[in-house]
Amino acid sequence: MKRLIPSFLAALDKGLTFVNPLIAQAMWHLRHPTRRGVAWACAALPVLLLLYVLALIPFTPGIGDIRKAKIEQPARILSADGKLLAEFKPSNREWVKLKDISPNVVNALIATEDHRFYQHFGLDWRRTASAALHTFSGDRQGGSTITQQLARNLYPDEIGRAPTLTRKLKEAITAFKIEALYTKDEILETYLNTVPFLYNAYGIEMAARTYFDKSASELNVLEAATLAGMLKGNSYYNPVLNPERALQRRNTVLQQMVKYGKLTPAAYDMLKVRALRIDFERQTEPPGPAPHFAQQLRKWLAAWADRNDYNIYSDGLVVRTTIDSRLQSMATQAVTLQGNQLQGIANSAWRARAGCAGDKDLLQTFLRETPDYRAAKQTGLSDEDALKRVASDRDLVRSVCESKTRVQADFLAMDPRSGQIRAWVGSRDFSQDPFDHVQQARRQPGSTFKPFVYAAAFEAGAKPSDTFVDKPVEIPLAGGEVWRPSDEDEPSARAISLRDALAYSRNRITAQVMETVGPNKVARLARAMGVRDSELDPVPSLALGTSPVTLKEMVSAYGTIANLGGYVEPVMVTRIEDRNGEVLAEFAPAPAQQELPADTARTLIDVMRDVVSRGTGSSIRSRFGVRGDVAGKTGTTQGNADGWFILIHPQLVAGAWVGFNDSRVTLRSDYWGQGAHSALPIVGDFFQRAQRSRLVDSHVRFDTTQEPGWFAGRAARLREWFQQLFAAAPGKPEKVVVTRGPARRAPAAPVAPAEGGGGASAGSAASAAGSETVIEPRALPPLLPAPGSAATAAGGAVDGQAQGGGEPAIAPTPTPDDVVPPDVGSAADAGGANGGATR
Template sequence: MKRLIPLILETLDRGLTRVNPLVAAALWHLRHPTRRGVLKACAALPLLFVLYVLVLIPFTPGIGDIRKAKIEQPARILSADGKLLAEFKPSNREWVKLKDISPNVVNALIATEDHRFYQHFGLDWRRTASAALHTFSGDRQGGSTITQQLARNLYPDEIGRAPTLTRKLKEAITAFKIEALYTKDEILETYLNTVPFLYNAYGIEMAARTYFDKSASELNVLESATLAGMLKGNSYYNPVLNPERALQRRNTVLAQMVKFGKLTPAAYQTLSKKPLRIDFERQTEPPGPAPHFAQQLRKWLAAWADRNDYNLYSDGLVVRTTIDSRLQTMATQAVILQGNQLQGIANAAWGSRAGCSNGKDLLATFLRETPDYRAAKDTGLSDDDALKRVSANRGLVQSVCESKTRVQADFLAMDPRNGQIRAWVGSRDFSQDPFDHVQQARRQPGSTFKPFVYAAAFEAGAKPSDTLLDQPVEIQLAGGEVWRPGDEDEPSERPITLRDGLAYSRNRITAQLMQTVGPNKVARLARAMGVRDSPLEAVPSLALGTSPVTLKEMVSAYGTIANLGGYVEPVMVTRIEDRNGEVLADFAPTPPQQELSADAA
């Protein structure tokens, strides 16, 4: 390396001398430094540093951004009649004012993270210098103030995450801006409401509820010290998974509180001997009156916000939807009632209140699918002995039976004239069944698919009064198989009109009509009428609904019939406004596409 640098300089010297005498002179001085030159270079370093900081300032969050972060407003989702359906928050957070947070939390935080918080203006020079010295000596330490941590928490993308000088400078600049704009109490309040605490708990209020089942105002010294201790490393000092580390860290926080006069030595001696007591429970947001609808809307709205440069979680968007809150309430009640009635019938058919019982072959099949059975087999037990072991666990058996035999129901109401969705219930209970059976679940529609066969026939010129014989049907399939669709009764050999064939859902009549029209035409028409996402297999059995589809597609396609053949795409939103009520986007009903003639409809 010692020989390489002079060689590079010499090469540059020879090449650049011909280009610019000033560059050549500068290179000569670089290779032959004088005392005066060294002093000039040292004097220039602070100036270069200041210039670098000035260059960085435009690349840090602006004052307006900081103000917006403090008054963060999530998107509010309203029904067509003005009722709140949901709020789209970035995390599980509930903002609390500083006066509603226990003083123990503030004392523990400042004593541990930034004991000169009230004396500095965003950067603690003494602590920064000390951290730098320790880092250079091999003992890496953090020197960030609470304000710097807040800047990092609020603007991780703008400031960056790499452990570089540039990142630290951007962090410090942003901290100075925050200190210029906010009071110390506002900074503390914002920090305590935005800091993460694992398990999707953001802010001190959700942390208090998650780890101690109480509000932030009720936290005692030990609980406050435990939560403050987590800030050094949430996962490492997780009191749920690493209680011993969390206990040691809690006592370190207590010692810091003694050091800075927030706790007496006598109290420390007593408190440090107490065990780590937590009352852990994950916090979940209330589902709201239309949770499955809100779940699907969030995806759509996030894409819209990205395209139009809005923040879904902080710009205070007001989204006016097509849902009618009264119809939504009635639909939810109907699904619960119908689901419970069907569940009772299913349970009776399965032979027990839980839906299945010991001694049945199907229950054994279910139990063989459980991790408990596999674990028993891994110990060397035979199949019979492993089944006996897991069957003895009544809780496991009941859980398996309920999950395997739970009946589902879902509901969608749509105005066929404009495609506006009025009610959306994706399952019997969102908290137990978050999977959306309206848009995500694909099921065989069975006989509800038959109208598309008849629609294709009417579109081709058939009339409701046309007849087909009620006779045995045999249809040759690819591969040499024969499909023989049947009905509950025997063939009567009598003519049946197409009107009656549809009204009475006759399989043999529908299968014959499918042969006349052709599966491809039926599949194309069903897609045009609204079954536009699920693949339809163009085979004869499609007539009886063998290709799985979603409820949303079927409602949309039936809406086309009700709208005299005019297809209208289902819509969820009528208008999006900003926080001041100014309209940002208006979604007027689109003209229907005539996919089926009015006569056929």
């Protein structure tokens, strides 16, 4: 290397020695020009300019891009039943045909911006030369034609807006391309539909609505001149903020119309003295029937379009989604109705209009978190003085209080068989609450997490009839702490079955089950079943739902239960088509992944039926009249901060959450704060509407028939053989004694708790002294119910015998279709009963 450096320096010195005379000679010729040299220089300039223009062509929009802009169409989002959910526009714009735009607009535009529009081919050389001369003399003027302005509007990134020669050349090249592909009327139409007019109004139609509250087809001469005048400088000639300037500019436009024969002088004299008469109203894009769903879909579709070289704003994509517009409407109505009712309760509890007078300490905490308080502290004020200054602003206090105490709610429904999302409501009102609580908000799920604990227990071999003693529970934690879960009532010291523990949401029993199966196993199972994005802390209190999750995850996991243990990833789109209806991509449901054994899922569903038939969610039937085979779970977290309810059906899983954005705020009611009274009515109202509209079939049932194992099958065959061998002779049915008349009730044997209206136990017949007896024949029933028979439905007699010591019921237990149970036990879901957080 050391040898190479001297050689390199020597070569460089030799090269400079050769170049220096050439540079010196060129400089001499510049100082002493000849006629021939001047002629060559003048001839070279156009050539160099032409070469520069040719070099810039690849850096301007291509012919294909310009053709696409000519027929630009935003992506259209359709529901599964063909209803329009949204259009993905790059801006707030509504395209209108040139024939639907007032001729006054066209006349004002051409007279002011480009009066030789129909004579040139993209560049007005006379105007460009005039503008250049004025600019060189210090009076800068614009010389762009309408076509050049359109080029800037369509391709701001490729062309730019810097006042440089390169930008003007790019603009001119693009204008020539546009003129080659567009007719003059198409250029006018595209320009008028893409030009910005402030206040998120793009195009003449939105401008007409914003400033004059009318359509573009209805604009008169004065209104058209006002809008055309804004094009020179939207902000400077803003008729809302600068009416005097706008009026002067409008009259200048009218003068130009007179100059080029678009308006008579007499008409001008009459019009120039009139006022602006602005009727201003900001235009907002309608949110559509499923705005939060559309918001999430836009992100997904943008990524898909980038991977496949499509533009969601201009390629006319048609996206067919899984949303059912009818179910979506029902969900929105249910959320709005219940949210408004709970808001009235929150307003009374917090006295929101009085500035949260119900809790001054918490209000002071809220005020300390405002930018106004921080600004006051930065001026050197003490905490007390800064707080007094902020609290003296009544408008600020009221605003903070109302925002903090605004009730939030969300809802999600999906088909558990395919993972297709049917309804998605991210908040009570998208315009006020654009934050999507379904997918973005993570909250403690409370007792809605308990099914994962019991699923792990059933997978490990536990039975619904297994019992734990209701006793004080103390579980040591890392660091020497002790977790003591509690319920609303004191420990009873009696044995409670797993079936009853889940139906009535017993915390102490669930904690013992969690201790038995282990937090790590429960966390792994919950992740496998659908809680895949949120972090689950594998600690004992996880049993009561202390790790925050999203509603989408919970509904997805409950879908795994409803799908008999098969997890299906939630999907939003079924297929994507181009503007001509050609299918670009199809998205079939992903195959189910068996994350929970089917028999375990069947057992869990059977136990969760009791939640809605006699447990904490029983008002689903008693109040809302939901029919058919459904199961579910309520959830309430510590201090009633979060209310949950999720209902499963073979065709649909639906869940709702209710709370506040700030978990320090609650409804301050042990009744309304429960998930059974805050979130359940949303799901109940939705399901009730869906069943009445026959969008959910109430006759479809879960396939919860347990397949008998090898030993059970052999035992059943042996039992049948013995029954046939020792059966009574035909024609001699057993005689049953039925009593009539006055009777006294005989002591009955203990029977299992009623589960869906179970039948009477054997041996409970009354006996009466001296009563008339009637002998009636009856066929002898089998000694034991066959596996999977009706006797085991809805927590049937076999489980009942294990729990209560009674005999198997002979009559089949009525199903949920047959009996609507009374509303009992719903109060057990109060904060401590469901307790999503440790106490």
